[in-house]
Amino acid sequence: MTTQKHTNGQTPRSVFGTMCDTIDERGAAFVVLVDPDRFEAESLGQFCERCLRSGVDAFFVGSSVLIRSDFDVFCRQLKRESALPVVGFPGSVSQISAELDAVLFLSIVSGRNPEYLFGQHVHAAPLVRRLGVEPISTAYMLVESGATTTAQYMSSSMPLPRSKPDVAAATALAAEMLGMRLLFTDAGSGAQAPVPVEIVSAIAETCSAPLVVGGGLRSPEAVSDRVEAGAGVIVIGNAVERRSDEGFLTELGHAVHVAQPRTI
Numbered sequence: 001m002t003t004q005k006h007t008n009g010q011t012p013r014s015v016f017g018t019m020c021d022t023i024d025e026r027g028a029a030f031v032v033l034v035d036p037d038r039f040e041a042e043s044l045g046q047f048c049e050r051c052l053r054s055g056v057d058a059f060f061v062g063s064s065v066l067i068r069s070d071f072d073v074f075c076r077q078l079k080r081e082s083a084l085p086v087v088g089f090p091g092s093v094s095q096i097s098a099e100l101d102a103v104l105f106l107s108i109v110s111g112r113n114p115e116y117l118f119g120q121h122v123h124a125a126p127l128v129r130r131l132g133v134e135p136i137s138t139a140y141m142l143v144e145s146g147a148t149t150t151a152q153y154m155s156s157s158m159p160l161p162r163s164k165p166d167v168a169a170a171t172a173l174a175a176e177m178l179g180m181r182l183l184f185t186d187a188g189s190g191a192q193a194p195v196p197v198e199i200v201s202a203i204a205e206t207c208s209a210p211l212v213v214g215g216g217l218r219s220p221e222a223v224s225d226r227v228e229a230g231a232g233v234i235v236i237g238n239a240v241e242r243r244s245d246e247g248f249l250t251e252l253g254h255a256v257h258v259a260q261p262r263t264i
Contacts, residue, residue: 015058015085015102016136016181022057023210023232029057030256033089033214033237035189036074037067048082050246055253060104060235062089064150064189075099088133091154093124102134104182109175110141111157138182138212139175141168143195145216149188160185162193165202172203172211182233183207187215190238194222197229204230220255227256 013021022029032051039047051059059082061075068074076099079086088103090096096103105128108116128135142152142159152159160168172183183203185195194216203211213226214235223234234256240249 015087015134018085019058019233020210026057026257028227028231028256029233030055030253031058031060031087031212031233031235032056032240033060033062033235034078035063035237035241036061036071037063038241039074041074041077044077045081047244048078048084050244050249052082052084054246054249055257056084056249058085058087060087060089061100062091062095064091064154066091066095071095072097072099087136090124091151093120093127096124096127096131096133098131098133100133102136103128104138104140104184105135106138106140106184107175107180108142108155108157109139109171109180110143110160111155113156116155116157136182137180138184139172139178139180140184140186141171141175143168143185143187143199143215145187145194146192147190149191149215151186151188159188160199162196162199165196165198168199169202169206172207172209176207176209181209182212183209184212184214186213186235189215191216194218195226197225200226200229200231220251223252223255224258227258 019029059078061078075086075097079099085101088095088100142157144159144162185199187195195213200213210232211230212233212235213231217223217236218239236252
């Protein structure tokens with residue numbers, strides 16, 4: 001999912017547009033979530049090389065609780081080590097950087113905390129505009145995973161019940177009708193269980209916006225099941241941090257890209 005450069009004065013393809021192209025061409029997009037607090041500068045280059053060879057399409061970068069203070073420097077190095085798009089997955093306004101190719105402009109629609117539905121966005125919007133970073137309006141839906149995740153705790157948001165796919169589908173549909181371009185279901189970092197296949201299928205059958213699925217995906221089989229159910233983007237974080245060998249990354253890539261593109 002490499003972003004296009006200016007050619008003959010033409011406007012380059014947006015990161016969101018390129019993501020949609022990848023879904024159309026490969027069935028789904030493979031995204032690796034990079035937490036800056038968990039990567040050392042000297043190991044980042046080799047990690048990026050393994051990701052490129054394994055079919056990773058883009059990086060999401062961010063953390064629910066970011067400790068390091070050199071976020072801009074980290075994003076700059078990540079872009080220097082790889083030609084893949086670097087998309088912000090911010091846990092706070094402080095994780096918005098001019099070094100990003102795009103940022104997920106997240107609204108946690110699974111909860112009712114006004115700060116994360118719309119409040120923080122008022123502070124972030126002028127900054128995103130001033131930095132010239134592409135915003136991707138994203139309906140973020142936390143899904144019950146068997147444990148209280150960091151994202152749930154930090155946002156004070158009740159997750160969607162994992163046994164209620166109809167509630168998840170209605171929530172996603174409402175977000176799509178409000179104009180959200182991307183739907184993101186997440187079990188959260190360190191989730192005991194991933195987003196159920198039934199929820200993925202219910203949302204994919206109800207909505208036309210691309211569906212992102214992340215959290216608790218630890219095997220190619222779990223990934224493949226959710227792509228076949230309708231996921232357009234698969235996000236892997238903790239599993240890759242624990243095991244970043246090229247063989248495992250390649251297996252995940254095959255699981256993501258094996259599905260045939262869906263027609264809407």
